[in-house]
Amino acid sequence: MYALLETFIYQVLVQAPMAAVKKSDFVEIEYTGKTSEGIVFDTTSEKTAKEHNLRSKNSDYSPIVVCIGENAIMKSLEDQIVGKETGKNYTFSINAEDAFGKKDAKMIQLIPMSKFRQQKIQPIPGLQLNIDGSFGVVRTVSGGRCLVDFNHPLAGKDLVYEVKINKIVEDDKEKLISLLEMQLHAKDPKVEVANGAATITLNVELPKEIQQGIVKIVSRVIPSIKTVDFTAEKEKKE
Numbered sequence: 001m002y003a004l005l006e007t008f009i010y011q012v013l014v015q016a017p018m019a020a021v022k023k024s025d026f027v028e029i030e031y032t033g034k035t036s037e038g039i040v041f042d043t044t045s046e047k048t049a050k051e052h053n054l055r056s057k058n059s060d061y062s063p064i065v066v067c068i069g070e071n072a073i074m075k076s077l078e079d080q081i082v083g084k085e086t087g088k089n090y091t092f093s094i095n096a097e098d099a100f101g102k103k104d105a106k107m108i109q110l111i112p113m114s115k116f117r118q119q120k121i122q123p124i125p126g127l128q129l130n131i132d133g134s135f136g137v138v139r140t141v142s143g144g145r146c147l148v149d150f151n152h153p154l155a156g157k158d159l160v161y162e163v164k165i166n167k168i169v170e171d172d173k174e175k176l177i178s179l180l181e182m183q184l185h186a187k188d189p190k191v192e193v194a195n196g197a198a199t200i201t202l203n204v205e206l207p208k209e210i211q212q213g214i215v216k217i218v219s220r221v222i223p224s225i226k227t228v229d230f231t232a233e234k235e236k237k238e
Contacts (some may be wrong), residue, residue, distance in 0.1 A: 003096070013116045018086050018087050019085065019086035019167075019168050020083055020084065020085055020086075021068060021081055021082055021083065021084055021085075021086070021165065022068070022082065022083075023067050023068050023069040023082055023167050024067065024068060024220075024221050025067070025068050025092045025169075026065055026066070026067050026068075026085075026169040026174070026175045026178060026221075027065065027066060027067075027081065027135065027165060027166075027168055027169065028063050028064070028065050028165075028166040028167050028168075028169055029044075029064060029065075029066065029081075029163055029164065029165055030044045030045065030063045030064075030163070030164045030165060030166065031043065031044055031161055031164070032044070032045060032048050032156065032161070032162045033159060033160070033161050033164065034159070034160050034162075035154070035156050035157045035158070035159060035160070036093075036157070036158040036159065036160060037158075038137055039052075040052040041054075041055075041153075043061070043064060043135045044061055044063060044064060045061060046061035049061055052196050057148070063166055064178075065174065065175075065177075065178035065181075066078075066178070066182065066184075067175070067178070067179060067182070067221050068081060068082060069221075070179075070182065070217070072182040073099065073151055074094070074099065076094045076098035076099065077092060077094060077161055078108045080092045080094075081163065081165065084107075085163050085167055086166065086167050086168055087166070087167070088163070088164070088165060089162070089163070089164045090163050090164075091160060091161070091162050091163075092160070092163060093109070093158070093159070093160055094158065094159045094160075094161065095158050096156050096157055096158050096159075096223075099154060099157065099158070099159045100152040100154040100155045100156075100157070101152070101155050101156075102155065102156050103151050103156040104151055104154050104155070107149065107150040107151045107155075108139070108147065108148070108149045108152065109147075109148055109150065110146070110147055110148075111131065111142075111143045111145065111146045111147075111148050112144065112145055112146075113144045113145060113146065116133070116146065120206065123138045123141050123146045124138060124141065125139060125140060125141060125193070126138065129148075131148065131150075133150065134150050135150070136148040136149060137153065138152040139151055145226070151234075155164070165216055172198075172222055172224055172225055173191055173192075175195045175221075175222050176191050176193060176198055176200070176218065176222060176225065177189060177191050179201065179217065179218065179221070179222070180214070180216075183213075183214060183217065184206075184210075184214075185204075186202060189202060190198060190202075193225065196201065196224060196225060196226040197225070197226065197227045197228075197229070198218070198225050198227065198228045198229070199228075199229045199231065199232070200214075200228065200229070200231070201230075201231045201232070201233055202230070202231075202232060202233070203232070203233050204232060205232040206232075211230050213226075214228065215228050
């Protein structure tokens with residue numbers, strides 16, 4: 001009898017349809033992004049990061065929660081996740097135009113060596129630098145001038161994302177925390193949610209304009225939260 005019951009439960013679980021992702025869903029995912037040539041540039045897996053020399057002390061290698069439609073990840077990737085089922089692995093291909101765009105010849109410029117000398121920089125091919133607020137990569141050095149590419153490093157590259165959709169997040173507190181991490185890059189924000197009211201405690205006081213912007217997003221993507229209050233932690237006195 002118990003064996004039959006276990007078999008029945010197993011069949012129900014296996015045959016039960018997985019949830020399909022919709023726009024505005026909060027979804028927990030794991031992913032690895034690479035170029036079509038196989039060069040890994042981003043991942044949520046610490047093991048993969050180590051294997052490809054991407055590991056950083058400031059990076060948190062773990063599944064992330066994103067709100068589909070809020071541009072927390074690439075829009076063309078979001079569009080492909082919509083309609084897919086949870087608990088499954090997918091491989092998504094994204095062409096260069098829908099990723100970081102094609103290479104723009106106007107973004108490749110000749111910079112005089114004097115510009116680098118002023119900043120006490122010795123340019124060499126492959127050097128990544130910031131010139132007047134723009135990120136660039138030195139391509140060649142010759143004749144007292146440097147050829148610097150200000151295109152995004154992945155411009156002109158077709159991309160491949162391997163994505164595992166773990167689950168759709170239903171808990172309002174978890175949703176709000178992920179939203180704050182996406183919008184404010186807040187690390188472990190303190191959040192309380194009860195009876196449609198949310199209290200957010202941060203280590204800094206947010207300007208009113210930013211608070212209002214967060215409230216608008218919350219009302220749109222987490223409509224069950226009716227009110228949002230912000231507080232700042234008081235500095236501890238010695």
